[in-house]
Amino acid sequence: MSVSTRSITRPTTRPTTRRRTLAAAATGAVLALVLAACGSSSTAPARPGTGHGGSAAASAPSGPMPSTGDGMDGMDGMPGMGIPAGNGLAAEQDGYRLDSTIATLPAGQAVSYRFTVAGPDGRPVTDFAVDQTKPMHFYAIRADLTGYQHVHPVPAADGTWSVDLAALQAGTWRLYASFTPDSGPGKGTDHVLSRTVTVPGRATDTPLPAAAPSTTVDxxxxxxxxxxxxxxxxxxxxTITKDGRPVTDLQPYLDTYAHISAFHEGDQAFAHLHPETRVDGDHGGPVLAFHAELATSGNWRTFLQFQTAGQLHTAALTLHVA
Incomplete structure (x- = not known):
């Protein structure tokens, strides 16, 4: 599978179930990320909105938007604001806008977050393409890159989405919605939009763990x-091993053997990558091949999700782009 940086739009003709091409990944003390198609599909064109080598920049919202508590909405992704353009940090891009009236969420308990995606006509979008078995993927991360969640919202007929989040610690959280309209002027174009919320309370930042080439989980x-x-x-x-032995029983999770999500230290720029390894039943592994590129240097907190025996595992590593 070749990977290309996310650029402008994808063709409007494609399979019902796509393979998401967001970028992410890493190595030893060096990380580079780029969009890649899922393991069981052919390579798809790169997507806008992830800031990987393309020139597409997020546009500023065209009108007032509900506050999310960080004072940055409407400026995310704009040149000159110290935030890279087009890498999931904008609340609006190409006429699509992530809207929510929720600016705060309670700490220490499971909560529901409600939002809509407004289209170029200003109305909530209700027609989305299925991507890796889901019409919408949703991510949450705290400002110190802890508390990672990858969940899937549930839509209502009026275009309102509800997503259940596990308990959040006090602090500022960024929430990302990843989607592709299946009709209208944006049909076939992938987007990652985000907003922030405040979780009241005394926030204690966790230092980013040192960069390392490996980690253990479960x-x-x-x-x-x-x-x-x-x-x-x-x-x-x-490479995934257990007790020193190669793991060969990886199961498909959302149509691929692994999901890598990564967040850049300091601005929380988002990237997502899938292996090029073809899915062939419940015996994936132990080696998953990726192809990666990212023009942004610095530390990235990387989360690799894989499944065995029906259990989802999330391995977290800090990796560095030189």
């Missing part, structure tokens, strides 16, 4: 190998 060891550099496309591999 008894599994995840190791990233390769030497990609920022702005250059390079292959990399993820």
């Amino acid at each position: 008894g599994y060891t995840v190791t990233v190998q390769g030497e990609p550099m920022a702005g250059m496309a390079h292959p990399l591999t993820v």
Whole structure:
């Protein structure tokens, strides 16, 4: 599978179930991220809105939007604001806008977040393409890059989405909605939009763990190998073992053997990557091949999700782009 940076639009003709091409990944002490198609599909064109090598910039909202508590809505992704354009940090792009009247969420308890995606006509979008078995993917991360959640909202007929989030710690959280309209002027164009919410209380930041090539979760060891550099496309591999033995029973999770989501330290820029390894039943692994590129240097907190025996595992690593 080749990977290309997310650029402008995808063709309007494609399978009912797409393979998301957001970017992410890493290696040893070096990380590079780019969009890649899911393992069981052919490579798809890159997407706008993830800030990976393309020139597409997020546009500013055209009108007042509900406050999300950080004072930055309407400026996310704009040049000159110290935030890279088009990498999931904008609340509005290409006429599509992530709207919510919720500016705060309670701490320490499961909560529901409600939002809509307004289209170029200003009305809530109700027709979305299915991507990796879901019409919408939703991510949450705290400002210190802790508390990662990847969940799937439920739509109502009027275009309102509801998503259940696990208990949140006090602090500022960024919430990302990843979707593709299936009709209208934006049909076939992938978007990642985000807003922030405040969780009241005394917020204590957790220092970002040091960069490392491997980590363990639930008894599994995840190791990233390769030497990609920022702005250059390079292959990399993820190897999964348990008790020193290769893992060969990875199960498909949302149509692929692994999901990598990554968040850039400081601005929370978002990237997402899937392996090029083809899905072939419940015996994936131990090695998953990726191809990655990202022009942005710095530390990234990377979350790799994979499934065995019906259980989802999330391995977290800090990786660095030179």
